[in-house]
Amino acid sequence: MDAHQPPAARVPGESAEAILTCHDLRKRFGDRTAVDGIGFTIRAGETYGLLGPNGAGKTTTISMICGILAADAGEVHVAGIKIDTGTVAAKGAIGYVPQDLAIYPNLSARENLAFFGRLYGLRGAHLRQRIAEVLAVIDLAGRADERAERFSGGMKRRLNIGIGLLHRPRLLVLDEPTVGVDPQSRNAILSSVEALSAAGMGILYTTHYMEEAERLCNRVGIIHEGRIIAEGSRRELVALVGGLDTVKLGATGDLAAAARAVRELDGVRDATTHDGGIDLLVVDARRLLPSILASMNQDGQSVRSVEVVEPDLEAVFLHLTGKALRD
Amino acid sequence: MRVALVIAARILRQRVRDRSAIVFAVLTPVGLAMAFSAIIPDFTPTFHTTVAVVDHDGGTAAQALIQGPLHGLESAGIADVKLVDTEADARYAVSVNDAGAAVVIPAGFSNAVQTGAPTEVRILAGGGATSREVVRATVTSFADAIGAGQLAVQTVAATGGTVDAASLAAVQAAVQADQPIVVADATAEHRQASLTTFYGAAMAIMFVFFATQYGALAILTERRVGTLNRLLAAPIGPGSVILGGSIAGLLLGMLAMGILVAATTLLGSADWGPPPLVAILAVDTLTVPTAGLADILPSILVLTAMGVVTGGIGLVRARAALVPA
């Protein structure tokens, strides 16, 4: 599975130009704190992932970075220029792909691209050329003149992404771009993000799919309840969990009692129950597996499946928050 | 401004595509124009009477009065002229409502008209004030026409009732033109034309303000479609979306108004004045043509105020939509 691919080899040096810096961003909605002091930097050619579950504050953070939402506190600089809701010209450096579809359904793909291209100052032959290039990247060239409302969900998503690429932004902000996309299209999207990054674009990518974060991102910020609770390359983050392995047991019976029993075993650091099983964090899964299974059998649980996962970002998240990334 | 035009062009394209532009700018004004002409039908007098005439004179002037203006009433379909022999017959006809009024031409009438001696035409009237006034106007206009200052027109036995001004005016015109009524100048026609024009102008103003508000509400539409954030993230001025929406709305409003003017004119129910006035109107809807401007100005001001208020509410709502909760 993707999680076991080697971490990205190309890590831009510290010397590369910072495309985005933000620090101490805060946002409250009423008495709910959505973003609680977030800051990070993205350099040219670097892909930074914000990985977190629903409601963690990813979209709110992005909205402040793109100058859509006024921050309660904190600052954002893109290509050295301060961004807030009143900024005009400097926003041209950002390509924004919103989480929810932002296209006009009764306009064709080409018309949608042309409209947004014009807002970013493209026109004439250059605009037409960029539209053709983007249509090729999002694989919609064959249906460019069809109205967007007749597209499938995945095609709409691809158009949604294409609009953000049109003006060759220095910073590309993608908010969960692959939700609802079939595996083939998803792979195409991820590949084009990799290509854009290789071409020197700075990319901010939010997701709650840790495979995507592991594949694309040079650095990942794990976001939880409005804070970045850990940040670094995949290797650095995995080191945080102390090289613990995850054992996923599919089981039925009194899972809570089983988890309590298993926690007593030497080398088991944590055991969390969920529908249909127990997830364990253990020091050395292969060595401990027999005694874990013995403990389960002894308590009369029936174990239906066993999966051993070496440390990944999911495990890191579980370790740091005590919660699974996905419900 | 360029960005606002790009936005306006896109909105218009969408409106044409989803047909709402056609409904708003074409179907509605044409429908309204048709409704106006139905509500305010063409004016044709339905009044009809019979005039009994007693000719004690038999001379040329008497013939001129009978064959001229009185016959004109017949041609115009307003009255039948019935010659009777004696004043008593005429009096009887009026009293039993066989005639609405009677004209008594005295002996020596023609001679008096020629020599300038005083003479008098008497009109015998029943209960209908309208018949009386119609006949009196007819005879008086004859007196004016022949310049016979000495000719007195006396009305006898006048009773109550109100004068149908419309019929009266139509009669005057018929008498002057000596042919059936095709009156452009009659008072009642004027009033009718300016009333329709007033409705038209009022609707035109409502259209323009509706359009402006529709423009302001464009921002709510963007929010609903989900494109607002993308627009907010774009390097465009904060007012561009509202401005673009307003431009699109205003263009649609102007088109609607132009079609309203054209349709009401074609259907013949409104008089928008000469083309230059229409052109001015298209630019500034507060310039309302027609003679009755002073009469309708207060209403126009009220409508304008309503428009400004609704437009303002639209803008406030649009602003509220821009500021996240």
Ligand SMILES: Nc1ncnc2c1ncn2[C@@H]1O[C@H](COP(=O)(O)OP(=O)(O)OP(=O)(O)O)[C@@H](O)[C@H]1O
């Ligand atoms: N406009 C708003 N008004 C009130 N609360 C909001 C608003 N936008 C976001 N929130 C709240 O802020 C918190 C963070 O939301 P946000 O959309 O940033 O999460 P997210 O990480 O993008 O989640 P997801 O993965 O579901 O998209 C949530 O609790 C959400 O309910």
Ligand SMILES: [Mg+2]
């Ligand atoms: Mg989100």
